[in-house]
């Protein structure tokens with residue numbers, strides 16, 4: 001029988017505050033996306049196992065495009081493997097809206113299609129069933 005947790009997808013959206021700008025051009029650091037992956041993975045664990053879980057590791061983290069302060073990002077986690085206590089997740093962070101400071105200080109637009117900025121494979125571990 002197929003495990004109903006396989007394929008479960010959780011999505012979070014977040015506005016990237018200017019207080020998180022870290023590098024030239026209002027770029028945020030790469031760890032910012034990893035923190036968002038931790039949050040979306042936590043909701044996955046709550047939904048699959050009734051526990052926040054713990055991140056055990058990442059494989060194949062790829063930073064494919066910059067994330068800027070003022071972006072709106074969409075972070076997605078999909079369960080691709082269910083082990084005994086481990087769950088493997090495919091993670092992505094895509095920019096769905098972006099500021100247009102060339103137009104005005106507060107101008108911004110929807111990106112269609114979104115720009116995929118970070119992808120990774122992650123493993124979370126949940127407690128054994130009591």
Ligand SMILES: C[C@H](N)CC(=O)SCCNC(=O)CCNC(=O)[C@H](O)C(C)(C)COP(=O)(O)OP(=O)(O)OC[C@H]1O[C@@H](n2cnc3c(N)ncnc32)[C@H](O)[C@@H]1OP(=O)(O)O
Pocket residue numbers: 038039041042045052053054055056057082083084085086087123124125
């Ligand atoms: C999602 C969170 N809510 C948000 C976070 O980001 S938490 C913050 C960062 N993470 C941590 O602080 C966790 C620190 N690490 C630990 O506490 C432990 O290492 C662990 C709980 C993650 C694992 O320890 P333990 O329970 O002793 O592991 P094992 O009994 O050896 O293995 C259990 C299963 O987990 C698999 N596994 C263990 N380590 C890894 C790894 N580095 N990469 C991939 N998989 C790992 C192991 O294979 C077992 O899998 P199965 O149960 O057989 O499926």
